[in-house]
Amino acid sequence: MPDKDERKVTPRSQDFAAWYNDIVLRAELADYSPVRGCIVFRPDGFAIWESLRDELDRRIKRTGARNAYFPLFIPQSFLRKEAQHVEGFAPEVAAVTHGGGQELEEPLIVRPTSETIIHHMFGQWIHSYRDLPLMVNQWCNVVRWEMRTRMFLRTTEFLWQEGHTAHATSEEAQRETLTILELYKSFVEDFLAIPLVVGRKSAAERFPGAEETYAIEGLMGDGRALQCGTSHFLGQNFAKAFEIKYLDEQNQLQYAWQTSWGVSTRLLGAIIMVHGDDQGLRLPPTVAATQVVIVPIARKPEEAASVLAAAKQVCESLESAGIRVRLDSRDGLSPGFKFNDWEMRGVPLRIEIGPRDVAAGQVVFARRDLKGPAAKSTAPAAEAAPRASVLLGEIKQSLYQQALAWMQRETREFQTYPELKKQMEGEGGGGFASVFWCGSPDCETRIREETRATCRAIPFNQSHPAGTCIVCGEPASERAFFAKSY
Ligand SMILES: [Zn+2]
Structure with a gap:
């Protein structure tokens, strides 16, 4: 290991x-x-x-x-x-x-x-x-x-x-x-x-x-x-x-x-x-080769057979429902190791099945998109497949919402050039800067050379009163998105 x-x-x-x-x-x-x-x-x-x-x-x-x-x-x-x-x-x-x-x-x-x-x-x-x-x-x-x-x-x-x-x-x-x-x-x-x-x-x-x-x-x-x-x-x-x-x-x-x-x-x-996060990749379920991984958890040898049998049954029900599922029955690896491994690979949803779950006829879900207790839930084993489908849909939405919140937080409107320059200082990113730009290549070049931010896009259908170019102060009708980029 x-x-x-x-x-x-x-x-x-x-x-x-x-x-x-x-x-x-x-x-x-x-x-x-x-x-x-x-x-x-x-x-x-x-x-x-x-x-x-x-x-x-x-x-x-x-x-x-x-x-x-x-x-x-x-x-x-x-x-x-x-x-x-x-x-x-x-x-x-x-x-x-x-x-x-x-x-x-x-x-x-x-x-x-x-x-x-x-x-x-x-x-x-x-x-x-x-x-x-x-x-x-x-x-x-x-x-x-x-x-x-x-x-x-x-x-x-x-x-x-x-x-x-x-x-x-x-x-x-x-x-x-x-x-x-x-x-x-x-x-x-x-x-x-x-x-x-x-x-x-x-x-x-x-x-x-x-x-x-x-x-x-x-x-x-x-x-x-x-x-x-x-x-x-x-x-x-x-x-x-x-x-x-x-x-x-x-x-x-x-x-x-x-x-x-x-x-x-x-x-x-x-x-x-x-x-992605510090635990590894987080894949939207749509592109994940493995959407759900099932980890059987048996600490004592005498529990192993019943836990594995229950896990196999759940695995088959998910497969029949068209979910891309994988049963991790590898020997000699701790559950913790397996959790980390699948988290690193970005598998959106994990199902854990232990002896107590088998006895209770349930499974435990752990979502990759959330942390802490919010990530966990249980469902009757018989309802594992429909529940997994619902959760996969929610995970995709939640990944989008998290990314959208980040983009919105990192999108700023600037009125003055020094503010824009300050935002783009340093080695990091700086987010999207939405600024009025007159359209002149000279102003664009100055922004690029002095801030390393380039014009990424001029959005459609801008409905705001005209302003003045952040560089030269001439009238400008459109806002452009500038950012440092890959
Ligand atoms: Zn200008």
């Missing part, structure tokens, strides 16, 4: 980054790989990605997009076709220069994103308005040569989905961009229990080559923001670069209007940093 202290994680309040790494490693979500900047997804980490991916895939398909797969390699010349795009991605591109022992005539880029190769194909496939809209989604890996990496959040290779669509009109493409933004928002809020700030990006934070970028932003447990997904309105920029033209109903040749959108394995980092 491992030493207890060795299994303790660095307290979150003491060193958030060390705490994060401890959780990733000790909950066995991922491991460092021999290749710098790349990580290995271990089965427990990959299982979270799979449940997240499966649900998001269903939701994306409901919008009419279909899955396809495009090559990992992209001719280098493709990247140069859209000026802003190449400028944005050139610093982090990896290229293959040799193959089969020979130098290639044209280096191949390892995709940092697939706009260029997909749009090249769109140019071949789209001829008439009848070919539109064309909506494809791809689940794949991408490579961005990162200098500073952090597990799940910033790695040289990561997994994601990237949607790419082409439409006949600007309005339709803009509608698609916002449809997906709303889809991402409801997915992350409902399924991952992570509250969000939603809005459009400033010009400086836009995707290279996009007319408009929209984002969902979460607030992590250290007060830093994490971009959890983006949806881009590309206008006709790529259609012109890649000759994506169609004949409209009047037989006129038109350029298509496009969008692209994506979320990545960063979301695993968000789950950890929003929900």
Whole structure:
């Protein structure tokens, strides 16, 4: 049995980054790989990605997009076709220069994103308005040569989905961009229990080559923001670069209007940093590979058989109810050790069954989202399954509410620039700062350089009287959310 202290994680309040790494490693979500900047997804980490991916895939398909797969390699010349795009991605591109022992005539880029190769194909496939809209989604890996990496959040290779669509009109493409933004928002809020700030990006934070970028932003447990997904309105920029033209109903040749959108394995980092605590991971039941763990507790050998039999019965009833349940009947480990182990792995609900529970025909529930006596309850063993279902629903809600309370507490409105600067001082996060900003890049740059906070999102539908820019004092009609970010 491992030493207890060795299994303790660095307290979150003491060193958030060390705490994060401890959780990733000790909950066995991922491991460092021999290749710098790349990580290995271990089965427990990959299982979270799979449940997240499966649900998001269903939701994306409901919008009419279909899955396809495009090559990992992209001719280098493709990247140069859209000026802003190449400028944005050139610093982090990896290229293959040799193959089969020979130098290639044209280096191949390892995709940092697939706009260029997909749009090249769109140019071949789209001829008439009848070919539109064309909506494809791809689940794949991408490579961005990162200098500073952090597990799940910033790695040289990561997994994601990237949607790419082409439409006949600007309005339709803009509608698609916002449809997906709303889809991402409801997915992350409902399924991952992570509250969000939603809005459009400033010009400086836009995707290279996009007319408009929209984002969902979460607030992590250290007060830093994490971009959890983006949806881009590309206008006709790529259609012109890649000759994506169609004949409209009047037989006129038109350029298509496009969008692209994506979320990545960063979301695993968000789950950890929003929900985790000093005992380890706390998983929303929706993504937990094991939703309920049953720990039989028999202190004397003669009790073991009846306790295990009762535990097995409860396990079967939960399984029949469609709950992902696991019976921890490992020998030679104390109940306390098992509790800690499953708490570290973030299992949302634990069922304890001891000899007295068997005698009373009951089970004890312990919720991962609460602490102390509030976490515990009992139910008749015969009602364990329906009770567990109710509790799992409550746990998801409670994780969301806890995260929402944190985000609200860490969202502040500032009237003066010195107040904003003071809030962002120091190494920690600083939360979301909601401030009037005139929209000028100069003011945005000054905030970034002096406070390290960047414009995360400009929320929609702002209903407040106009104010004055927190930096220059000029009139400003909109509030923007600034934060230090990952
Ligand atoms: Zn200003």
